[in-house]
Amino acid sequence: MKLLYVCHLAKLAFSPSLIAEILAHATFSVEHFPISSSMLLLMENLPALLFVLLGLALFYLGNILWLRPEKIRKRLRRQGVKGPRPTLLDGNTREMKRIRHELKPMKKQDSNNYISTLFPHLLIWMETYGSVFLYSSGGREILHVSQPDMVKDIGHWTPSELGKPNYLRKSRKALLGRGIFTVNGNEWVYQRKTMAPEFFMDKIKGMIQLIEDSTAPLLEVWENILDSAGGSKEIVVDDYVRNISADVISRACFGSSFSKGEEIFCRLRKLQTAISQQDALVGLSALWKHLPTKSNREIRNLVEEVRLLILELAKATTNNNGAEHSGTYNSLLHAIINGASGPGHGGTSEDFIVSNCKAIYFAGHETTAVTAVWCLMLLATHPEWQERARVEALEVCHSRSTLDANGLQRLKTLTMVIQETLRLYPPASLMLREALTDIKIGELEVPRGTILQVTRLMLHLDKEAWGSDADEFHPSRFANGVAAACKPSHMYAPFGLGLRTCIGQNLAMAELKVVLARLLSRFAFSPSPGYRHQPVFRLTIEPGFGMPLVVTRL
Template sequence: MGSVFLYSSGGREILHVSQPDMVKDIDHWTPSELGKPNYLKKTRKALLGGGLLTVNGDEWAYQRKTMAPEFFMDKIKGMIQLIEDATAPLLEAWENILDSAGGSTEIVVDDYLRNMSADVIARACFGSSFAKGEEIFCMLRKLQKAISQQDAFVGLSALWKHLPTKSNREIRNLVEKVRLLILELAKANVNENGAENAATHNGLLRAIVNGAHGAGHGGTAEDFIVGNCKTIYFAGHETTAVTAIWCLMLLAKHPEWQERARIEALEVCHGRSTLDVDALHRLKILTMVIQETLRLYPPASLMMREALTDIKIGDLDVPRGTIVQVTRSMLHLDKEVWGPDAEEFRPGRFANGVAGACKPAHLYTPFGLGHRTCIGQNLAMTELKLVLARLLSRFAFSPSPTYRHAPVFRLTIEPGFGMPLVAKKL
């Protein structure tokens, strides 16, 4: 197999591409010409609704225009205190665990980081606390696991999801419960007179509710609200949480980088109850650590597109209906692009930014490529820097002898058996 090959799966023709110039060509086509595959819309509908991650063409443009302004950097500045508020319970919980264990013990970090990241999304985007949205997050996590198990039946999935199995009944039940909870949340944030409830920080929810009544989407107002809230709830917290988990694992395995990041974090955090944008910008080493983690463990492993019309990629004529697949890990571990140490954790490669680390720079794609670059990347990077700086300022981490390294694909790349780390209070 080379950098370009064609294979079939479940009756679908899939063109795999990792050749640099052809990957760049993919970026040139609009979401009306090369969009999200129709089969993914169906298989991911339970988890993502008809939100931004699955729609194409004019509908995609309308949804992105509705939501993207809520993630511009000037809006993120106003979310920093909310991220601090969501991080505080995590710091307190770990300090209490370590105090009662004599200062050092094993902590399985996964659920703590997921809950913290879920709390950020709940507070920053929907004007509620994690406690209020806990049911939604819990159900989406169950949906994520159920759908990823269904994905194991490649080729059967279209038929499989219609069979009256226990799994399918559970999925349908969860979908309906999540739908009702999201609509209840949307209703609670707009009072009976239709005036927005300005007392809470819910700009994104407000934008989604307002967008639901515009003419730029193809479905009902309720479907628009549910689909886009689902997308933000799931994609907004799961990908960030799993990146934080891998970051802590890599820092535990590489104590020299952990110490460098800690010295920087202590200097930046010293005496500050809230970190501002300028302080976060000074976290250069931590930024490199996060970028290298995203290179080695990109949360979403595949970029899948479907030719919605006949297109050309490089010298290849790609007929309508062909699925085009880009595997991020192949791009991110290519020794011709990254050097002979491509498989090693070496954050210093990002000392001069992405352009200095990787030539050509478009082969680094943790947040996607071109038109469909993730709208939430500013929030994700801000959250990761702040949370990791606070954790490293208070705790030291080392590998746990009980850890089993087994990355698995459950729609994101996550530790198959959890992430136990030995934490020590500083």
């Protein structure tokens, strides 16, 4: 009875009318304003109320940080799953930092196998506990899976059963919003149904000319640079390639040039950097994301600026009544705007438009651009494959002012080079899913709330699947397609697994083929003496110190 009485007091404490009354009396003497019975009751029992509130807060934190995770751990341990022992507050994050610190002096990044640099704790734990192990990150239980049959099973579950983690949706909210890459269930089904048709091959064929138009300025700029430098010069290619990819997304998906979308891309790039730095803070330190720090204020300002820019673009498109102009497309933007008025999304119309435009702007240009950069690096360090790809590109591009779908299909060598690059340097290295209900992976019963983690690079470098040369650059392994390149074929997953396979992969492949074919037809690439090979994880896997290459005009 006493507990119910105190709970009633707690309810009174959060009553809006009572709060208003307290504020009204805050600056005046109680002699002039009589205190109500409810307020008097609250003040008399304030110590008991504070005790209950503190107890509820401690129980809530204990449930998040220990009780709920421990329940998951017990169920998985009873089935034979092992892993490092977590601590109460930090889980295994302190051990992760210790491993990275101890191995830092030993790091040497001179090969394509950089798992030991980016994720050394995963390698050590896999050697200790096997291909399936469990570890903790501040109240989150992460089941790391690299066993092929279990990876295949992950792709069979629907987004209502195995979806994007809730914590990831919150941590990526500033960058991706509540768009197709973060939502689950029926909301995801609705968004994919809205946008996927805009990336079917019949639509991509109509975008090839736009990709050519976006590539042409780079060819001219580099020719002018090389002409003034005697035909050969070191060029840091990263930003040039990013601008091409950004222009393609702007033209093909939103009906505008890169110059109009440049402000959006610039702010999204800053957001990516800021969020990737925050992601380094794991465990309880993630609470800092909600504090009024300088970094958090910067993120909030960038989010609002991007929001206003996208809504301005959407408004201009709506005012044009869907008319296409200057040979550009914007059917995807129209699809998103039309989808915002449908019943299948969980937020406001503005949030739907902003979230999905941000997702396409970021994922559509950043991942493709970084893949093109790694392609150029690998071709520069493997001149025999560069020459083979160039001969093919010259043959296909000969007497063609514009490439078409048939021409792209003939670029067999270049396709193999791109596929091998995506194997060695997948832009999104980690695939994370959350069990939204109890599920079964292989013979393992996985309880609701468990985070499943698949490291793509581990799949792509598995020597049992790819052979003893798995960490070497050999595009010829894809000569007969993905199915023949490795067994089982689901061990190759640069665009994802199952139903959540990336909707933009057709556009990405078309863009990479056009850009690389045109570059190889005009220029030769060789390694720069100043290049420092250090892949880093900034939401995508990208060169840590940029990509300088010696470019020579043919």
